[in-house]
Amino acid sequence: MDISVPTNIQNPILPGFNPDPSIVRVDDDYYIATSTFEWYPGVQIHHSKDLVNWRLVSHPLNRSDLLEMTGNPDSCGIWAPCLSYHDGLFHLVYTDVKRFDGIKDPHNYLTTCATVDGEWSAPVYLNSSGFDPSLFHDDDGRKWLVNMVWDYRPNHNPFGGIFLQEYSASEQKLIGPVTNIFRGTEMGLTEAPHLYKRNGYYYLLTAEGGTGYDHVMTMARSRSLSGPYEVDPAGYLLTAKDNPELELQRAGHGDFVETPDGEVYVVHLCGRPINQTDMRRCPMGRETGIQPAYWTDDGWLRLSNGGNQPDLTVAGPKIDLHPWPATPVRTEFVEPTLPIDFQWLRTSFTEPLFSLQDRPGFLRLYGRESLGSLFQQSIVARRQQAFVFKAATKIEFQPTSFLQLAGLVNYYNAHKYHYLYITLNDHGQRVLAIMSCEGDPSQDFVFPLSGAENGAAVVENGEVVLPDQGAIYLQCSVNYGSLVYAWSQDGENWQELPLQLDYSVVSDEAGKGEGESFTGAFVGMCCQDLAGSGLPADFEFFDYQEFGE
Known part of the structure; x- marks a missing residue:
């Protein structure tokens, strides 16, 4: 059933524990993959046709060869999956983190499927150098993996930057040199990399500041895939760190998508504390929100509200509404x-x-x-x-x-x-x-x-x-x-x-x-x-x- 626009979007669009969103559009359908940590099956994929109404449609990591976490500590397991679509296949890269304290032992894998709710392929092992892997499909047909690197050495920043390496689909393995393309800003804790290409620039979106109340989203760009990357001179794309009164806190770690008409929407994690003044606690964990955005004439992404703070209610796209049946009690x-x-x-x-x-x-x-x-x-x-x-x-x-x-x-x-x-x-x-x-x-x-x-x-x-x-x-x-x-x-x-x-x-x-x-x-x-x-x-x-x- 289609209902005419206009409409607003109420945040969060994925309420409850749904962090680290990765979004992709395939024709008129939108899909978001989120982290599941120690909960099985692994990864949640939600589907929407209007960016307003979402329904859970898939847990792709549902077999022992794709995921087995027996013995994983609390808050380990599946961190920050990345969902993309290319060559007629959905590509899902994900981390299975085996240790919480100290060295993380983060093992990264790739699986593919023609549909999000189908039988996903046997996983391809990628690397274990860090977490938050993301697969970038360049317009020349080559594929590249980026992930943050975990530096275990004393007196080193454990968030050691963003590693880039080519992935060979025919050989089903990473090939060629590993390059550290971005070491982050003064906020530190640089993670959650996503690569994009637009008008001759490579754009790198990262999260920084930790996943708590100082969380931010940082964008940088370069004419070369391997850098150097220039940080947006206007500052952080998205954050709630400077306004503790906002209902959406902990805003950061995300991705963006464009509608067929060129409207841009940024998805991001966020948290809603039950008490915003003294004991700020979030029982629902980190949820997924969305913010409209636009490209400036000089090629930087900005939120449509004119600032960088997340809004609880935002304008929806110029798309007919497509609600889903309500879940029974x-x-x-x-x-x-x-x-x-x-x-x-x-x-x-x-x-x-x-x-x-x-x-x-x-x-x-x-x-x-x-x-x-x-x-x-x-x-x-x-x-x-x-x-x-x-x-x-x-x-x-x-x-x-x-x-x-x-x-x-x-x-x-x-x-x-x-x-x-x-x-x-x-x-x-x-x-x-x-x-x-x-x-x-x-x-x-x-x-x-x-x-x-x-x-x-x-x-x-x-x-x-x-x-x-x-x-x-x-x-x-x-x-x-x-x-x-x-x-x-x-x-x-x-x-x-x-x-x-x-x-x-x-x-x-x-x-x-x-x-x-x-x-x-x-x-x-x-x-x-x-x-x-x-x-x-x-x-x-x-x-x-x-x-x-």
Whole structure:
């Protein structure tokens, strides 16, 4: 269905954890690829026909030969993919980062496919010199890879510049010399390179200043591919670092695209803190925004707003609107595969973790390792994409030990989460409890519940006593920085637990602080069996409903 323009675009266009956007246009279709880090399958690709309405259509890295991340630390895995189109194929280059601290061990690969939602080719290994790889298709038919270089040596800048090397499609390998074409500006932390060619100039777009509140987007150009590159004399193309009051913060790392009519749009990552003044925390992580831009007469790219700060609402292009069907609130597990909005952690080998066939009509999770594990976590979850939302599920679970747990989790990573779970206490009673980890990976602790406010529940020894048998409904209500859990026996009469949790700990900046975590908040279902017997939990549905922006 087409709806006549004009219209505005509301940022972010990809709400929730969708950082490091790479955009490409193929005829009248636009595609954005974003980072997924330790979440599987790897890379999210969204599709639009109008730059206003977007839908998730593909997770291309969905096989073990394309991606296997078992053991990868939190916030490693897939960093900054680059999506391009040439010779009738989509080209996707991506990094699998194997270490967070110190030397990153970033391995870069290329895969291709005729369609974004098809079967992607076996990966071609490229290099391991740094992350944020990008493939440039020059107009003479040659292809070039750029990536930032990680310099591990003491007393050296670890962000050592931008490496350039030719890629031979016929030989499926990098060839020729490696050249450092750009060492960045005084902002430092130079990364996220993208190359373009226009009117005889090669343009290099990079991100600098780190991916926090000092993030910027820098553009430089050269008559020669290998440089030297002249930095735009007007300064940074995009940043929010000088205005802490902006609703879109942390703006940088991005790409740009032109419509068939020559309109230019810059896509970029951004963050929306729940509190902009003192404790600036972003539960939804780094999201994707868009800004209209134009080329000046002297060949530099500028934002259409006349400055370099991101706007929350921007003018859309001169294209008829093409909305997509709304995602239903309720997901029922009746199909043989998970709905595309759901992911799990690290591994391509799902048989030990979950099944949609072992009990038809249910998602069965097999109890595995703890929420802090880097190996076998039975968790299936979806992104938080609004500040205010509710999520709920119906679970059947009969633990025989306190070592068996299953329930509803609000998860950021192995050391930032809140978890409402069913287990068994020492008296043989099935009980409901809350476990949290608020940033210290050595401390997973259970919140003692006290009192039975408003007749909410029977509370004994800090736990809610449940019926011995039968399904239980679990619910979370998130309102910016607060989280309240509830439970029900029938899905209609809810009993809130007498505890309001600090939801801001499920965010980028909590715990180890800014720059130490790169994903975003998820909400979903999980199951642990710390005794190793693999006791399953069955989930009949999952509801996710947003309220307001």
